[in-house]
Amino acid sequence: MMKKLFKLFIAAAAAIFIFVSFTACYVYKSMGKLPSASDISQFEKLPYYKEGHFVSPKTLERYPERRTGGKGGMARHLFRSPHAPKIELPKNFLTKESFPQTPENYAVYWLGHSSFILELDGVRFAFDPVLQNAAPVWFAARRYDKSPIKRKDLPRINYAVLTHDHYDHLEYRTIKYLKKSDTEFIVPLGVGAHLKSWGIPKERIYELGWGDSFNANGVIITAEKAVHYSGRKKKDRGKSLWASYIIKGKEKNIFVSGDTGYGDIFKEIGGKYGAFDLAFIEIDGWNPAWPNTHLFPQEVIQVMKDINASLLLPTHWAVFDLALHEWDESIKLVSELAEKEDIKLLTPVMGQKVTPEITQTGKWWLLNDKTKKED
Secondary structure (H helix, E strand, C coil), X not given: CHHXXXXXXXXXXXXXXXXXXXXXXXXXXHHCCCCCHHHHHHHCXXXXXXXXXXXXCCCCCCCHHHCCCCCCCXXXXXXXXXXXXXXXXXXXXXXXXXXXXCCCCEXXXXXXXXXXXXXXXXEEEEECCCCCCCCCCCXXXXXXXXXXXXXXXXXXCCEEXXXXXXXXXXXXXXHHHHHCCCCEEXXXXXXXXXXXXXXXXXXXXXXXXXXXXXXXXXXXXXXXXXXXXXXXXXXXXXXXXXXXXXXXXXXXXXXXXXXXXXXXXXXXXXXXXXXXXXXXEECCCCCCCCCCCCXXXXXXXXXXXXXXXXXXXXXXXXXXXXXXXXXXXXXXHHHHHHHHCCCEECCCCECCEECCCCCCCCCHHHHXXXXXXXX
């Protein structure tokens, strides 16, 4: 009996060792790599790179006093969020057959959070394609529910555009999947180091600094400032750049905020590149403890005014609990403020194909309130 128990113990210990070793290797690999010394030598010539780090633009002076409260701790990301919706969120599930073989001139598929597919002038872009959790391990920073699309059902992506390297915007497994295709990657400075460490050929990676542009098959993409930071582990903060984007097509001018706090940069962007036909702006994850990281609801509306945009598609919500408010608090507040300010909203359910300026969408998040009342 003792021999059998000993063998079972050894087998269990070996299994645990293998699992822990595999997980550790996977986590280490998914963290990516830092820019090389030659990259850094180029960064040092930039005015927004100081003492080994990229620095955020100066924001308006009225924000520093709001640096109190809101400490949630990292441990909460190991459990299901108490702020999650009570029901499965509505969505349209997508397959390869959901997409035309030739990308359309103007269509959007929001996939939840900051992930979306944009078809513009026959070119297909995937922005921040994250289809699982916002962490390198399966049990942390979990989604409220599943993605509307699986990796194997992604259509041919001409360009994957990344705003920065945080886990809820840069997903190792999706990048590895896209490696098998001919997808090219448009990323902020320094983010290319992660991609190259995952096997993406450098010829397929285009790194942009603030103000740099790239011609993507006739669509001009320009990286611009954002009030945020970067890093996939604690010591990596600011080692790569983060960016907003201006997408200029033949007839449409589009703004993508990426993750950002508020600042006078938006008036600069509006004056330099506006007006915009459509703006993808992040609305969720705000907290007085980090005022220069994400936009507060009233600031979302102010950004729309600053950049002179006519249509708002909210992003960075309905998938992850990254702050300490209810999952639908942001969209409710933004929706109310937009109505007061006569700002048009485009709010598709996840996976819904929309033609901006034509498709009509509704307040689908209110289904959660109805369920609460019935309970």
